[in-house]
Amino acid sequence: MSSELKIALVGNPNTGKSTLFNVLTGLNQKIGNFPGVTVDKKLGSCKLSDERTVQVIDLPGTYSLYPKSKDESIVFEVLADRNNSAHPDLVVIVADASNLKRNLLLYTQVADLKIPVIIALNMMDVARKTGTTINVDALASKLGVRIVPIAARQSENVQALKEAISNASRLALQEDTIEVEALAPGLIGKIREELQVDAPYVALQIAHQHENLTFLTAAQSGRVEELEREFSFHSAKSQAAETIARYNYINDVLFDTVETTNDARQEPVSNRIDKVLTHRFWGFIIFFGILFLIFQSIFAWSEYPMGLIEDLFVWLASAVQAVLPEGILADLLVDGVIAGLSGVLVFIPQIAILFAFISVLEDTGYMARVTFMMDKLMRKVGLNGKSVVPMIGGLACAVPSIMSARNIENWKDRMITIMVTPLVSCSARLPVYTLLISLVVPDTRVWGVINMQGLAMMSMYVLSIVSAILVAWVMKGLIRARDRGYFIMELPVYRFPRxxxxxxxxxxxxxxxxxxxxxxxxxxxxxxxxxxxxxxxxxxxxxxxxxxxxxxxxxxxxxxxxxxxxxxxxxxxxxxxxxxxxxxxxxxxxxxxxxxxxxxxxxxxxxxxxxxxxxxxxxxxxxxxxxxxxxxxxxxxxxxxxxxxxxxxxxxxxxxxxxxxxxxxxxxxxxxxxxxxxxxxxxxxxxxxxxxxxxxxxxxxxxx
Amino acid sequence: MKLSQLEPGESGVIKEFTDLEMSVKLMEMGCLPGESVKVQRFAPLGDPIAITVSGYQLSLRKREASTIILH
Structure with a gap:
C-alpha cells in the first residue's frame, strides 16, 4: 500500500529508541538493507488506535546529522531525499528527558529539514530523580511541536504517542530554530536554486556532505564543490558556528521551561558501580570473570536441550525410514537432509545463550565500560576501544560484527578491526570444536568445579583472541593511516537489562x-x-x-x-x-x-x-x-x-x-x-x- | 589550563578549544564554552578519562582532552 503512513524513529544513542521500536512493533519486525548501502534497515509495522497500520523505521542512533560513522550517514540520506524508499512522512524524535540539552541539538537539525516531526520525551522518571522538572506544554508551544512524555521501558503512554502519530499533520509546523542562511550567505540560495531544494538547511547539509551523498549525481556534487569555492565556504568553521547557534537557541528555549534543583544530590548509583567495574585491578578481573562465566554457562546450560534436539532427529530419521519405502528418496532424506540439519540445528541452544549474554552486556551499559577500559590496550596493537564490540560480537558471528565496525570513525582502526574479526572464534566454529573436544577431551572435572572440556573450549577462544591481537599488531605497521583516530564516547547510565x-x-x-x-x-x-x-x-x-x-x-x-x-x-x-x-x-x-x-x-x-x-x-x-x-x-x-x-x-x-x-x-x-x-x-x-x-x-x- | 591536566575529582569551566575539527565533535556532545566539566575517573590503564558534562558521562582520550582549555 503506497498510502501507508511511514514514520521514522530518530534520536541519540541510549535514549531508549530501540526499546520504543520494540514496544511499537513487537514481533512484526524485519531487518532489510537500505538500497546501495549496507546499513541495517530495521522495519516494523504498528497498529494505531484507529485501526490504521503505519510502517515504522528505526534509524541508527546519532548525536547529529553530521555523520561521524558510516551508519550515521544514513540518517540524513533518508531524511533529506524525498525519493528514498524509506523517506518518512513523519519523524518521531526520541529524546532523553534527563539529558535534554544535548538531545535537542539533533531535534533542531531535523526540525530545520522541514519534515513533520513530533517528540517522544523518554525517561521522565530519570529526569525527575536527578532533580529536573520539565514544563512539557510550555516547551511544546515554544518549539511548535507536539511532545508526548513516555516511559518506553514500562510501555507507559505509548497509546498517547500512537494517537499523536495518527493525529499528526502532514505539514511541518514547527518553529524555525536558527538563522540557517546566515551560516553560508549566498551559497545556500544558489544550491537551493540549482538543485531545487526547498529547505535552506537541506541545502547547507548538502554543502557539507555532498561528497558522500548517494542521492546526488557526480555532476551535482561537482557543481556544489565549485559553488563552495566561489563563496569560499569553510566546512568546519560553518559547522562550529552552527552548533554554537543551535545551543544558544536551545538555552533560550530551556531557560524558562526546565528547572534543575541541585538539592544535595547523592552520588549517582552509576558512579558507584563504575568505581568497582572500572577499577584499576578489579575491573579486568571482573571482565575476565564474566567471559569465563559465559563459556562455562554455554556448556552447562545447553547440554540438556541439545540432547533433546539430538533425540528428536534420531526419532525423525527412524520415523521417515519407517514410513517411506526403501529407495533413493528415503536415503536422500535420512542420510542427506536430516543428517545434515541435525548436525547443525543441535547448536541452537548454544547460539541462543551466547547472544543472550552479549545482548545483556550491551543493554546494561557494561559494554561501553569494556570499551573504556580496553582502549589504551587496543590502541597499542593498532585497534581502538570500539574494536572490542565487533570482536566480542565476533564470538557470535563475524558478519554482523564486521558491519558493526562502522561505528569506528577512524579508517585505519576500522580496516584492522575488519581484518582480524574473523579470527575471533564465531558460533559456527562452536559445533566443530564441541564435536572434536567431546571426542578427545575427557568429560572430567578438575578441583571439582572446572570442566576439562569447558577449559579446552575456553583455550580455543583465548587463542583466537590472542591471534587476532597479534595479527592486528602486525597490520598496524603495514597499513598506512589516512587520518588520526579519536575516541569520544558516551558512557550510558547502568540499567537493568530489559x-x-x-x-x-x-x-x-x-x-x-x-x-x-x-x-x-x-x-x-x-x-x-x-x-x-x-x-x-x-x-x-x-x-x-x-x-x-x-x-x-x-x-x-x-x-x-x-x-x-x-x-x-x-x-x-x-x-x-x-x-x-x-x-x-x-x-x-x-x-x-x-x-x-x-x-x-x-x-x-x-x-x-x-x-x-x-x-x-x-x-x-x-x-x-x-x-x-x-x-x-x-x-x-x-x-x-x-x-x-x-x-x-x-x-x-x-x-x-x-x-x-x-x-x-x-x-x-x-x-x-x-x-x-x-x-x-x-x-x-x-x-x-x-x-x-x-x-x-x-x-x-x-x-x- | 587544559582539561587533560585535571586529576579525578577536579572540575573546571570550558573556555575554548585549540583544534577546530575536534571542537565540532566535542560541542555536539555537549562540551561547550561556559559548561562546567568534572573529571570522574581515569580508565584502569590511565587513558582514556571519564568526565561529567551537562548531566551525563563522556569518555575521551587524554589527547582529545588536551584540546579543551579551561578558565
Missing part, C-alpha cells in the same frame, strides 16, 4: 541462523549426498563386485560385507575422488580423504563440517544403526593402520585449522561490501589460510 529485548534479540538471531545457515546446509547436504552416492560411471560397481564372489561370502557375514561395500562405494564416489585428490596436501596435517571432503564442503560455511561428517558417516554406516555422529566418528578407524581417525593429534590439528581458516563465504562477501574492494578479502583469505595450514601442521607433528 528481558523482552534480550528475548527478542535471541529470537531474531536464532531465526536468522536457522534460515540463513539452514538454506546453505540443506543445499550442501543434498549436493554432498549426491556426490557421495554416485561416482564416475562403473567405478563403484567395479569396486564392489569382488565382494559378491564366493570367496567373500564364505568368510564374512552379510552385515560385514554390507559395511565393506558401502565403504567402497563412498571411496569410489565423486566425493571420495575429490577427497583423495587433496589428500596429499592434507596428510601432513593428519587428515584422511574423508576429512578432506569435509574441508571442501565446509569452505562455504564452517558449521557444514559437522553436517558433512554426519552425512559421510551415515552413508558409510549400516542403515539400521542410528547412532549419533559423535559415536560414529569415535568408532572410525584408519583403514591402513586401524588406529582411530580422530586421535588427539588429528583433532587438535583440525580445531586449529578451523580456528584460523577463513571458511565462510558470507564473511568474504561482507568484507568485500564493507571495504568496496576485492583486495581486502583476498589478503584476509590468504593470510588466514596460511596460518591455518601452518598451525594444523605444527599441532599434528608435535602431538602425533
Amino acid at each position: 528481558w523482552s529485548n534480550v528475548g527478542l534479540t535471541m529470537y531474531e538471531k536464532v531465526k536468522a541462523f536457522v534460515f540463513q545457515a539452514g538454506k546453505v546446509i540443506i543445499a550442501v547436504s543434498i549436493v554432498l549426498w549426491v556426490l557421495a552416492s554416485y561416482g564416475p560411471p562403473g567405478k563403484i560397481e567395479a569396486a564392489q563386485q569382488k565382494y559378491d564372489t564366493p570367496e567373500y561370502s564364505q568368510k564374512f557375514s552379510p552385515e560385514e560385507i554390507g559395511r565393506m561395500k558401502s565403504s567402497q562405494k563412498l571411496e569410489n564416489s565423486y566425493a571420495g575422488v575429490l577427497g583423495h585428490a587433496i589428500e596429499p596436501a592434507i596428510r601432513p596435517l593428519g587428515y584422511d580423504w574423508k576429512i578432506g571432503i569435509a574441508l571442501i564442503t565446509s569452505f562455504a560455511a564452517r558449521e557444514v563440517f559437522v553436517g558433512t561428517m554426519a552425512t559421510i558417516y551415515s552413508v558409510d554406516a549400516d542403515d539400521s544403526n542410528m547412532d549419533s555422529v559423535r559415536d560414529k566418528m569415535n568408532n572410525a578407524r584408519d583403514t591402513e593402520t586401524g588406529r582411530p581417525v580422530f586421535s588427539l593429534a588429528t583433532s587438535f590439528s583440525l580445531m586449529l585449522f578451523y580456528a584460523f581458516a577463513m571458511q565462510c563465504i558470507s564473511t568474504i562477501a561482507i568484507v568485500y561490501r564493507e571495504t568496496k574492494s576485492w583486495k581486502w578479502p583476498a589478503i584476509q583469505f590468504g593470510y588466514m589460510t596460511v596460518m591455518a595450514y601452518v598451525a594444523g601442521l605444527i599441532a599434528y607433528q608435535l602431538l602425533k
